[in-house]
Amino acid sequence: MKTTFAFAAVAAFVAVSVPAHADNMVFSSWGGTTQDAQKAAWASPFTEKTGITVVQDGPTDYGKLKAMVEAGQVTWDVVDVEGDYAAQAGKNGQLEKLDFSVIDKSKLDPRFVTDYSVGSFYYSFVIGCNADAVSACPKTWADLFDTAKFPGKRTFYKWSAPGVIEAALLADGVAADKLYPLDLDRAFKKLDTIKSDIVWWSGGAQSQQLLASAEAPFGSVWNGRMTALAASGIKTETSWEQNITAADSLVVPKGSPNVEAAMKFIAMATSAEPQAALAKATGYAPINVDSAKLMDPETAKTLPDQQTASQVNADMNYWADNRDAIGEKWYAWQAK
Amino acid sequence: MSTYSDASAAIAPLPKARRATGFGGVLPALAFVAIFFIAPVAVLLLRSVLEPVPGFGNYAQLIGSATYLKIFANTFIVSGLVTAISLLIGFPVAWALAIMPGRLTSVIFAILLLSMWTNLLARTYAWMVLLQRTGLINKMLIGMGLIDKPLALVNNLTGVTIGMTYIMLPFIILPLYGVIRKIDPSTLQAAALCGANRWQCLTRVLLPLAMPGMAAGALMVFVMSLGYFVTPSLLGGTANMMLAELIAQFVQSLVNWGMGGAAALVLLVVTLSLYAVQLRFVGNQNPGGR
Numbered sequence: 001m002k003t004t005f006a007f008a009a010v011a012a013f014v015a016v017s018v019p020a021h022a023d024n025m026v027f028s029s030w031g032g033t034t035q036d037a038q039k040a041a042w043a044s045p046f047t048e049k050t051g052i053t054v055v056q057d058g059p060t061d062y063g064k065l066k067a068m069v070e071a072g073q074v075t076w077d078v079v080d081v082e083g084d085y086a087a088q089a090g091k092n093g094q095l096e097k098l099d100f101s102v103i104d105k106s107k108l109d110p111r112f113v114t115d116y117s118v119g120s121f122y123y124s125f126v127i128g129c130n131a132d133a134v135s136a137c138p139k140t141w142a143d144l145f146d147t148a149k150f151p152g153k154r155t156f157y158k159w160s161a162p163g164v165i166e167a168a169l170l171a172d173g174v175a176a177d178k179l180y181p182l183d184l185d186r187a188f189k190k191l192d193t194i195k196s197d198i199v200w201w202s203g204g205a206q207s208q209q210l211l212a213s214a215e216a217p218f219g220s221v222w223n224g225r226m227t228a229l230a231a232s233g234i235k236t237e238t239s240w241e242q243n244i245t246a247a248d249s250l251v252v253p254k255g256s257p258n259v260e261a262a263m264k265f266i267a268m269a270t271s272a273e274p275q276a277a278l279a280k281a282t283g284y285a286p287i288n289v290d291s292a293k294l295m296d297p298e299t300a301k302t303l304p305d306q307q308t309a310s311q312v313n314a315d316m317n318y319w320a321d322n323r324d325a326i327g328e329k330w331y332a333w334q335a336k
Numbered sequence: 337m338s339t340y341s342d343a344s345a346a347i348a349p350l351p352k353a354r355r356a357t358g359f360g361g362v363l364p365a366l367a368f369v370a371i372f373f374i375a376p377v378a379v380l381l382l383r384s385v386l387e388p389v390p391g392f393g394n395y396a397q398l399i400g401s402a403t404y405l406k407i408f409a410n411t412f413i414v415s416g417l418v419t420a421i422s423l424l425i426g427f428p429v430a431w432a433l434a435i436m437p438g439r440l441t442s443v444i445f446a447i448l449l450l451s452m453w454t455n456l457l458a459r460t461y462a463w464m465v466l467l468q469r470t471g472l473i474n475k476m477l478i479g480m481g482l483i484d485k486p487l488a489l490v491n492n493l494t495g496v497t498i499g500m501t502y503i504m505l506p507f508i509i510l511p512l513y514g515v516i517r518k519i520d521p522s523t524l525q526a527a528a529l530c531g532a533n534r535w536q537c538l539t540r541v542l543l544p545l546a547m548p549g550m551a552a553g554a555l556m557v558f559v560m561s562l563g564y565f566v567t568p569s570l571l572g573g574t575a576n577m578m579l580a581e582l583i584a585q586f587v588q589s590l591v592n593w594g595m596g597g598a599a600a601l602v603l604l605v606v607t608l609s610l611y612a613v614q615l616r617f618v619g620n621q622n623p624g625g626r
Contacts, residue, residue, distance in 0.1 A: 062588055062591050066591055202569060213468055327590045334574035335574060
């Protein structure tokens with residue numbers, strides 16, 4: 001009697017959970033306005049088209065991702081990660097190979113496509129400035145490192161990731177095409193000259209706050225934050241001179257229970273229209289080359305993909321290979 | 337509905353059962369600790385000696401590097417500073433609470449608890465806004481003509497200490513209040529009658545009697561400070577990075593769990609040893625020689 005009941009219960013559970021499973025997938029990103037925009041631009045039309053519900057989760061946490069894959073208990077199907085992490089995790093066997101028979105990569109910017117990842121959106125580290133707070137805004141990385149010409153605090157990204165080291169080397173006169181392999185000693189020596197004038201930002205909201213309050217009236221920030229800051233009514237100046245680009249990537253963790261849905265979702269997310277919608281909402285650039293013509297020229301003008309003339313590409317593969325070693329030196333230098 | 341009655345039915349006979357079997361009653365608790373505390377720590381220990389290569393390389397790297405030693409030192413300096421300042425501010429507050437009329441006490445308690453229940457991140461950001469160079473405090477000081485250049489109150493040790501002390505204060509005031517309230521005021525009167533001046537009343541009667549509360553509160557604040565993450569991360573500069581931030585870096589961003597585990601275990605061992613020392617210390621100081 002008991003066994004029959006248990007069996008029936010299990011059967012009922014399976015019956016209920018299997019179709020639910022097939023109609024659901026989980027997308028993890030970094031939260032905040034970017035994920036809201038991803039939900040509106042990608043997930044909603046995807047659900048409308050396929051009937052698959054996309055559950056939002058996050059923030060993305062590489063430790064959590066690793067734990068899921070190792071334990072074989074993957075609850076994230078598509079994850080928005082940083083490009084250098086995607087390259088590293090792909091090499092370490094933590095990601096599913098993407099199915100390019102479902103995802104059309106012919107229209108995607110090849111800089112942001114690997115076997116295991118495609119770009120999610122791309123951003124630039126630009127020189128942002130609160131023009132209300134200072135008499136002159138720095139235009140180049142060299143300006144940003146020149147405390148005599150531009151006195152006061154300046155803000156930089158706190159974590160070991162593409163951006164600051166490249167900026168220091170560019171400021172020191174290294175040519176953009178000679179950046180890699182990074183000369184870390186030279187970069188730290190340059191950074192030493194402004195170390196006491198640096199206020200670090202650890203998240204996008206903080207960088208915006210520092211600029212808006214003029215606690216640090218200028219610095220190296222993600223371009224999308226400058227779009228948001230300008231929209232809030234503050235007089236801003238953004239210099240795209242040698243803007244340093246990197247992309248977020250979409251990946252599928254190894255062992256995802258909904259690989260098929262995940263591939264379809266990525267195909268949708270990287271197609272022209274949803275990419276354009278996301279760019280419009282966030283100020284970050286689309287990685288689909290057809291998206292630009294779908295946007296009004298005013299918006300398109302403010303995106304990193306229109307600033308390629310003096311653009312510097314952060315080398316994600318170099319970072320993926322040297323992530324740990326750079327990280328160790330970076331934090332050692334910071335703590336000194 | 338039924339869950340409630342089930343729960344009360346399960347709870348009701350417990351005291352009798354505990355008295356009868358002794359050990360049996362704590363088994364669920366022990367199992368809980370084993371599953372949710374001991375097992376993860378064991379896994380962490382294993383990872384710290386197995387990843388990326390078996391051996392004690394992670395520990396050697398932690399102890400052999402000047403950077404990591406400095407981060408350990410930072411952690412202890414900040415925690416010690418926060419504990420000392422919390423005691424200095426918390427003691428008079430707890431004392432005042434203990435001798436105040438009841439209604440005023442509940443108002444102050446409400447303020448204390450409300451601040452404790454407010455989101456930590458929100459409070460930390462509030463401090464950031466208050467302390468920054470263009471913030472309220474600097475503007476006020478400049479407006480009053482006390483200073484002519486804004487003080488560097490945030491993104492450094494000052495900011496971390498102010499923010500953490502503020503967050504830790506309730507944890508020192510509440511245990512101290514409990515102990516001080518139990519001190520019989522007539523002991524102070526007796527001391528005064530015997531010729532003790534105010535200073536002697538404080539140092540030879542009140543402080544020794546309040547010692548268990550001070551020690552408990554100080555330990556709690558010190559230990560919590562050792563593992564603190566959000567406030568130092570937001571209000572501090574990189575020069576005084578603390579251990580919790582380093583561990584978060586290892587685990588979340590660098591995905592180097594071996595080093596993260598090693599650092600976390602060092603922190604755990606230090607904390608437990610402190611706890612052991614404190615147990616002895618408070619045991620000796622316990623008034624009434626229980």
